Amino acid sequence: MKRIGIDVGGTNTDAVLIDGDTVLAAVKFPTTTDVMQGVVNAIGKVMDGQAADAAPVDAVMIGTTHFTNAVVERARLERIAAIRIAMPAGASLPPMIDWPEDLRSEVNALSFMVEGGHEYDGRPLVPLDRAAVRDAAMKIRDAGITSIGITALFSPLTTECEDEAAEIVRSVIPDARITLSHTLGRIGLLERENVTLLNAALQGLGGRTVAAFGKALKEAGISAPFYLTQNDGTVVLAEVAAANPVYSFASGPTNSMRGAAFLTGLKEAMVIDVGGTTSDVGCLVGGFPREANNVVEVGGVRTLFRMPDLLPMALGGGTIIDPQTGRIGPRSVGYRITEKALVFGGDTLTTSDIAVAAGLIDIGDRDRVKHLDKAFVSEMLKRIGAMVEDGVDRMKTSAEGVKVVAVGGGAALIPETLKGVSEVVTVGHAGVANALGAAMAQVSGEVDQVFSGLSREEAVAQAETMARQRAIDAGAQAGSITLLDTEDIPIAYLPGNARRVRVKVVGDIAFAGR
Structure with a gap:
């Protein structure tokens, strides 16, 4: 199945074109003020090398920060x-x-x-x-x-x-x-x-956003159905997502985690997604992001619903470093990195400049950071490593060493060795893992509610039936749906053998005509 995955971040817009498990094209460029035009440009770039008689695109998956940004920005x-x-x-x-x-x-x-x-x-x-x-x-x-x-x-x-x-x-x-x-x-x-x-x-913004994405795809010459990515690393038909925009709040980091699972084949690992402004640390469980079981604040509002367990850190490729004090962040130049960073002719020292000076990445003009003292560069790398180690330690559930997969445009900032980590895994296409995760995503159905008056077996079976139907309604192919996770907790203070049952299923996208 030929798919396009797009992830629109605050700093970069990434896009990939894949056929089955083969990556045909991948691009990364700064997010434009006109987000929809950026989507059109992204599609145009990944489709540039395609032959005129090539098979058409079956679906487009889009991850966007539109909804969480609206809450944060008021x-x-x-x-x-x-x-x-x-x-x-x-x-x-x-x-x-x-x-x-x-x-x-x-x-x-x-x-x-x-x-x-x-x-x-x-x-x-x-x-x-x-x-x-x-x-x-x-x-x-x-x-x-x-x-x-x-x-x-x-x-x-x-x-x-x-x-x-x-x-x-x-x-x-x-x-x-x-x-x-x-x-x-x-x-x-x-x-x-x-x-x-x-x-x-x-919901109003959800409807307008989906309509705008549809218009952008039409302008790019794509007639395939399109999906939006969700907080749990899956996708849902755009019109369904428009009715429930909160399910896309954390889709960016979860896209990257699913992309990390695809690129490495790992089902259990920690993932650090280093973007332009922030890094997100999360855990893969069964190949999907670990869900948060506690209150998650969104824009200062306490919520308790399906959200990934993530630890954000003020560390990204555009994070500003004070050359006098050596303070790292929390401010970032964001999408203006190509005009503000020293290596691009700007006047602001960023973590990317440190990475270039240390020979970790090759972007911009390295001569512009030759003046940086080697001891200072080394000290900044140590501080960055300490920040990452602290983040990993806070997300670990045991003292044992874990595998860490570094993805995102700033993945080169992650040290090759970290305390408490058995291995730091780096892979090709790590910079566009978020777009790959979007393209490879499946459709989910989930039920999390209390059942009473039923036996345990009946309650779980009923929940699974409901979850399967929700997956089908969201665009999953009925025959491909598999059970991902089941949890039931008896509630002693409720009558009727009451229990909270949570069931999650995933399935492949039901492509039209397939």
Whole structure:
């Protein structure tokens, strides 16, 4: 299958063209201000050498930082409405109580708290106040808001209140974009509500981004279906991703991790993705990124949903070094490295300049860093090594040495030997591992919810059936779906043999006509 993988980062845009497991072309160039034109340029460059009668591209996979950047920058977010179904128990902390003030002001939410929801054992807390939901919907409609997040108390146990509230809202606002919390988050009310409201604020941007990518592909002469990469190292059909943009928050690092697995064949390893601005340290488990089981902050907002377990470090190819003090970072020249770094004729000392002076990489004009003192260069490399060792140590789960795969445009900054590491693995095409990971990604389906009134075997089987269907809905080929991970935890304080079951499946993309 011929595929194009593209990863749009804050510093560089990478693209690869692959056929099966063979890399036909790979390019890396600075991200342009006009991101979509950069995508068109990337496709044009990887397709340049293709014969006129070559087989067409079957699919395009795109990783983008659009959505997480929108949250971090407090830009391009829609005004939203929040409906919390948890009264009278959930009145003490209103929606978005823990959001940063500037982000809360940006979304300018209308909030409503109504009676309803369930107890921890699945019993109704109080009956759903349907009249209050309808009244809220009319006020939301009158305010001109179409992006709505609905969260009910313990909805992962039973979705009844959220589903019914959504029906009421749609009867008043037919064109509403509604995010239901049980489809995204886990049991914790505030964290689940937070990710629901972030998703609601981003759905408009999700639709516009997918439409813009579609237009860019058409302009590049590509008619194949396209997918967006997700936080778990898989892909999903673009129109599905547009409805759940939060699932693409950490797609860049996870693309790199999947690319590292593809390039090395390793299923269990630590991966360091060194970009232009930051480095991300993560772990491969079964060939996929290890998931975080705790709260993850996004733009200052606490969330608890499907996110990779990553440790970001302020170390990248464009990281600024103070020549007087030797301080490394945290600021970076970012995508302006080709005009700011010393080796490119600029006036800013970066880690790339140190790497060139040490003979680790050959970019720009080496004569421009000949004046750097060798002792200073050596000291900077030691400090960079210490930063990496600290990051690896913080992510390890045992004292044993681990294999570390270095990928990304700044992979040359990773020392050949590290304390606590059995081997530092370097591979060809490491600089475009993120685009390769996007191109090689599979489609996933996941279920993480509480089942009761069923035996363990019945609960796991039901969860697997649901996960398989979600994978098919996301674009997976039914016959290729395999079980990746199963976890079930009995919940002693709930009746009916209740247990939390998490099932994840993956499958190959169902290419049209194949």
